[in-house]
Every structure is written in structure tokens, then in C-alpha cells.
Amino acid sequence: MIRLESSSVPTWAIAPEVGTLDQRGRTFSLVVIGDPGSRHLPAARAIAEAWTAQLAARPAGAVVHRELPAEAAVAVLTADLHRALVGHRILLTGTARDCLAVRAAVLAAGAEDDEVVIGVVDATERTVWCVHCAATTVTTAALEGETSCSGCSRRLVVHPHVSRRTGHHLGYMADAEEQPWSWPEPRA
Amino acid sequence: MAGTTGMSGSVRERLRLVVVALDDSVPGIRSLVLADAGGAPLPPFTPGSHVVLEVPAGPPGSARPRPTANAYSLTGENAHPLDYRISVLRAREGGGSAWVHDLAVGDRVTALGPRSGFAPVQRAAKHLLLGAGIGVTPLVSHLRSAVRWGRDAELVHLHRSGAGAHAADLAELAARGARVTTVTDRESFTALLDDLLRTQPFGTHLYCCGPAGFMELVTAAAARSGWPASRVHTESFGVEALDPGAPFQVAVAGRTVEVPAGTSLLEALEDAGLAVPNLCRQGVCGECRVSVTVPEGGRLVHRDLYLDDDEKRAGRCAMACVSRALPTSGAAADLEVHL
Numbered sequence: 001m002i003r004l005e006s007s008s009v010p011t012w013a014i015a016p017e018v019g020t021l022d023q024r025g026r027t028f029s030l031v032v033i034g035d036p037g038s039r040h041l042p043a044a045r046a047i048a049e050a051w052t053a054q055l056a057a058r059p060a061g062a063v064v065h066r067e068l069p070a071e072a073a074v075a076v077l078t079a080d081l082h083r084a085l086v087g088h089r090i091l092l093t094g095t096a097r098d099c100l101a102v103r104a105a106v107l108a109a110g111a112e113d114d115e116v117v118i119g120v121v122d123a124t125e126r127t128v129w130c131v132h133c134a135a136t137t138v139t140t141a142a143l144e145g146e147t148s149c150s151g152c153s154r155r156l157v158v159h160p161h162v163s164r165r166t167g168h169h170l171g172y173m174a175d176a177e178e179q180p181w182s183w184p185e186p187r188a
Numbered sequence: 189m190a191g192t193t194g195m196s197g198s199v200r201e202r203l204r205l206v207v208v209a210l211d212d213s214v215p216g217i218r219s220l221v222l223a224d225a226g227g228a229p230l231p232p233f234t235p236g237s238h239v240v241l242e243v244p245a246g247p248p249g250s251a252r253p254r255p256t257a258n259a260y261s262l263t264g265e266n267a268h269p270l271d272y273r274i275s276v277l278r279a280r281e282g283g284g285s286a287w288v289h290d291l292a293v294g295d296r297v298t299a300l301g302p303r304s305g306f307a308p309v310q311r312a313a314k315h316l317l318l319g320a321g322i323g324v325t326p327l328v329s330h331l332r333s334a335v336r337w338g339r340d341a342e343l344v345h346l347h348r349s350g351a352g353a354h355a356a357d358l359a360e361l362a363a364r365g366a367r368v369t370t371v372t373d374r375e376s377f378t379a380l381l382d383d384l385l386r387t388q389p390f391g392t393h394l395y396c397c398g399p400a401g402f403m404e405l406v407t408a409a410a411a412r413s414g415w416p417a418s419r420v421h422t423e424s425f426g427v428e429a430l431d432p433g434a435p436f437q438v439a440v441a442g443r444t445v446e447v448p449a450g451t452s453l454l455e456a457l458e459d460a461g462l463a464v465p466n467l468c469r470q471g472v473c474g475e476c477r478v479s480v481t482v483p484e485g486g487r488l489v490h491r492d493l494y495l496d497d498d499e500k501r502a503g504r505c506a507m508a509c510v511s512r513a514l515p516t517s518g519a520a521a522d523l524e525v526h527l
């Protein structure tokens with residue numbers, strides 16, 4: 001059973017959910033995360049617009065609004081936080097998988113949980129990190145569902161645990177307890 | 189006496205100490221150096237930790253008819269302490285602080301601790317330390333440790349004009365690179381505060397210690413300046429800092445006892461004729477610990493400085509002098525107490 005209150009998986013990584021904006025913030029980095037042409041962009045832009053409307057009374061320059069793929073978002077946010085002052089907030093919207101990945105970078109850059117607001121438009125895909133070979137696999141498997149590892153081809157159970165450091169779900173071999181453990185055959 | 193009664197949780201060390209030096213140079217404030225009575229090294233501590241001094245009862249008919257205990261922040265070296273340093277403001281006549289002010293070099297004292305409830309956040313990019321009056325004491329050890337490890341730290345001390353507590357320590361740490369500002373009136377502090385809170389690098393954590401009014405001033409200014417709760421840490425001692433709470437009911441020894449707002453669980457049990465061992469009556473010594481069961485849908489609010497976070501989360505015991513239960517809807521009692 002998944003017990004959400006004790007799980008490291010945020011509720012927004014299980015089903016789409018839009019976080020509440022903290023009006024006490026003085027400055028904001030707002031990023032719509034997604035590759036150009038992604039079918040999720042329109043929904044993410046709508047969330048961003050709703051946030052922008054709530055912050056309309058702020059002085060010019062208080063909200064920096066961008067639209068970027070996840071990797072580029074990580075780079076600009078890391079640079080933002082390097083220059084930012086306490087009072088800054090990070091607003092991220094996009095798919096759960098992208099939000100998890102970018103959140104991980106933002107936390108690594110020194111943000112606290114209550115400085116990051118997430119708006120998720122789709123939570124069907126997740127990245128699973130294999131404990132056996134350390135490869136990552138993008139899958140639509142549900143929590144505690146199974147997927148095949150892109151690195152070692154093992155059947156992995158998607159464990160309800162997300163690393164804060166990487167944003168990846170933990171995956172380990174299905175029936176790991178019942179099977180004698182052995183190294184995989186080297187792949188051709 | 190102090191310590192555990194066989195319930196879950198770690199045993200706190202009880203230390204036999206001797207007063208080796210006294211400093212009364214700041215009016216109303218006494219600084220003490222305490223060493224192990226047997227000459228042994230003392231346990232290391234996290235910056236911001238306190239020890240709990242056991243205060244014996246005064247003579248019959250005095251203002252202190254029963255023994256008590258007070259918590260004092262440790263201000264000295266924390267990693268390999270050869271002694272423990274504390275500073276005590278003389279408060280109410282006849283109270284624990286007056287007893288400390290009457291101690292002489294060579295006197296023996298018993299302490300419990302050290303306990304950490306106000307630790308620096310390791311990942312902080314910078315530590316901003318704001319203290320008022322004697323509330324600077326836990327921040328002195330924060331600043332000392334930051335200087336030693338080369339961490340970015342800045343301290344602002346608000347105190348009445350004249351010598352402030354630990355002025356010499358702070359001057360020495362400033363000479364070693366720490367930023368220290370001293371302010372002697374509230375207006376200047378208020379004028380400086382918003383600016384200070386709006387210019388801190390992202391990643392800064394704020395630590396605040398002082399009288400209730402000072403802490404309210406700082407936490408309100410921090411919220412106004414956009415600080416999230418996770419970056420603001422406060423330390424307060426004493427029951428005055430606790431709100432009276434809502435009334436709740438406990439099931440104990442086959443009966444139901446009402447705990448009114450403003451009355452502690454300990455007082456309510458005593459009024460019902462149920463004895464609970466106690467000493468400090470302010471949540472620092474652990475003596476009044478009782479086993480409890482929180483009913484389905486109930487919640488325990490600990491408020492003590494004795495239990496660690498794991499023990500608090502487990503919710504199997506409470507400090508009767510400060511802990512309360514939130515009123516539940518439906519349950520027969522809001523908390524079960526097992527004496």
C-alpha cells in the first residue's frame with residue numbers, strides 16, 4: 001500500500017495538481033517547462049497565466065517569466081538563485097516528470113520546499129532509476145507497477161520513493177526477495 | 189531523580205559540575221564557567237544547545253520552597269569543551285536565577301544535558317543571528333562555530349546601553365572575521381531590520397532569540413519581507429512564551445480529568461489528586477514525563493525542549509507541565525494518560 005503522508009512522492013507527482021502561490025514572496029522565477037511543441041505546453045501556459053494574474057500588482061521586474069525545456073530551466077534557475085535574495089520564490093509548471101527533475105536542481109541550489117510552487121499538467125510519465133545498474137528509464141508505469149530497465153532489461157518495480165536529489169523514482173527488480181541475485185549477462 | 193523512568197527514549201546524562209569562574213562585570217548578568225567535578229572532559233554539543241541546571245529548594249519559608257530547574261544556553265567551545273559557559277540574567281528574586289547569582293567559585297551544581305533544540309542548519313549559505321539582551325547567548329555559540337568553520341555569519345545584538353552580555357566574546361569573534369553589529373535602542377533596530385531582512389543572499393537562515401516582544405517584531409518583519417517559515421528559527425525559554433491552549437479532556441486512572449485553557453496537564457492531574465514527579469515545570473528537565481496514548485483523530489502538541497524529534501513524532505509520551513492535546517470531536521477523551 002502507498003501511504004502518501006509518509007511517502008517521498010509529492011501528491012502532484014501522482015495526479016495533476018496546482019500548488020498555492022505564496023503571496024509573501026517578493027520576487028519570482030516562473031518557468032513553463034517543456035520542449036518546444038510539447039502537447040502539454042498550452043495547459044502549463046494557462047497555469048502560468050493564472051499565477052501571473054495573481055502577481056499582477058507586483059512592481060515591474062518582480063516576476064521573471066520564461067518558457068524552457070527542463071535542462072535549460074535547470075541552468076537559468078541555478079543562475080537566478082545564485083543572484084537571488086531571501087524572499088525569492090520559484091514557480092514551476094509542466095509535467096510531473098519535468099517538475100521533479102527541475103525541483104531537484106532548485107533544491108540543490110539551496111531552495112527550501114516552501115519556496116517552490118509546482119503546477120503539474122500531466123503525471124503519467126516518470127523517470128525510474130535502477131538500483132541494479134543505475135540506468136534511468138522513462139515509463140508510464142504507475143507507482144508499484146512494473147517497467148523494463150533500459151540499462152539491464154530487468155523487470156523493475158516502481159517504488160513509491162522519489163529522490164529529492166535527482167527527482168527520479170527508485171526502481172528495483174520485481175520479486176527481488178524471491179530470486180537469487182546475480183549479475184546480468186553482459187549485453188551484446 | 190531526573191532522568192528516565194524506564195520508558196522509551198534516551199537517558200540524558202546527569203553531570204556533576206563545579207563552578208570554576210564567575211564574571212559579574214555586566215550589571216544583572218552573571219557568566220559562569222563550569223567544569224566537571226572530577227576533571228573529566230565534558231560532552232560536546234551542537235551550537236545553540238542548553239543545559240538544565242537543577243536548583244535546590246530554598247530554606248523553609250523562602251521564595252523557593254521546592255527544588256526547580258532552569259535551562260541555560262551554552263556559550264563556549266562546543267566541539268571539545270573543557271568547560272561549560274553559561275550566562276544568567278537575574279530575574280525574579282528567590283527564583284532559580286537568583287540562586288545562580290548567589291553561587292560561589294567551588295560550589296557544586298548538577299546539570300542535565302546538553303540538549304539541542306536550536307541547531308544551525310548545515311546547508312545554509314549564510315547564518316543571520318538576531319538576539320536581544322540575554323537572548324544573545326545561544327547565538328554566541330552559533331557565531332563561534334561559524335567563525336571556526338569559516339561559514340558566513342552575521343550577528344546583530346540589541347541591548348540596553350552600557351555593556352551588553354558577551355560583548356568581549358563578540359568583539360573577539362568580530363576580530364576573527366565575523367560581522368557583528370550592536371544596537372542599543374529599539375528604534376534603531378527596527379529601522380535596520382527591514383533593510384537587513386531584504387538584502388540577505390538566497391540560502392540564508394535566520395536565528396532569533398530574545399524576549400517575546402522582540403521575537404514577534406523579528407518574525408513579523410521576516411514574514412513581511414518574504415521569508416518562508418523554513419528559514420526562520422526561534423528559541424524561547426519559559427512557560428510565558430507558551431499560549432494557554434484550548435481545554436481538553438484526559439482519561440487517566442479510570443476517570444476523566446478536565447484540563448482548562450491556561451492550566452497545564454500537570455496542574456490538572458495534581459488538582460485531581462494524582463501525583464506526577466516534576467521539577468522545572470517548564471518543559472526542560474524531563475521529570476514529569478508521562479506515557480500517553482493519542483486516540484484516533486487526536487493530536488498531541490509537545491511544546492517541550494526535552495524530547496527529541498523522533499520521540500515527539502512517536503507520540504508515546506508527553507511532558508505533563510507543557511504538553512497539551514488538541515480537542516477531538518467524538519472521542520471519549522482527547523488523550524489517555526498512563527501513570
Ligand code: FES
Nearest residue numbers: 467469474476509
Ligand atoms: S517538570 Fe520538567 S519537563 Fe515537566
